[in-house]
Amino acid sequence: MAHVEALAAKPRPAGSAAHRAAREYIVTALREGAGLGAEVRGAAATSTRYGLPYDAARVHNVVATIPGSDPSRRIVL
Numbered sequence: 001m002a003h004v005e006a007l008a009a010k011p012r013p014a015g016s017a018a019h020r021a022a023r024e025y026i027v028t029a030l031r032e033g034a035g036l037g038a039e040v041r042g043a044a045a046t047s048t049r050y051g052l053p054y055d056a057a058r059v060h061n062v063v064a065t066i067p068g069s070d071p072s073r074r075i076v077l
Helices: 002-008 017-033
Strands: 037-047 054-065
Touching: 002 017, 017 037, 017 054
Parallel strands: none
Antiparallel strands: 037 054
């Protein structure tokens, strides 16, 4: 709950400094708090709202991996 409270403490509109700070907070919590290899992966979010696909926004996904015992399976959350 402490992480939820920290992230929900103030608004963080997409693209703002507060949004970047929240992303870094999550990465740091995963790396230092949970000992996971976390990274940020950038991508383009596309839309076809007006008929043709176009880049609607740049997005950043935080990805962390927890090693498992079965290399033939992956679980994504």
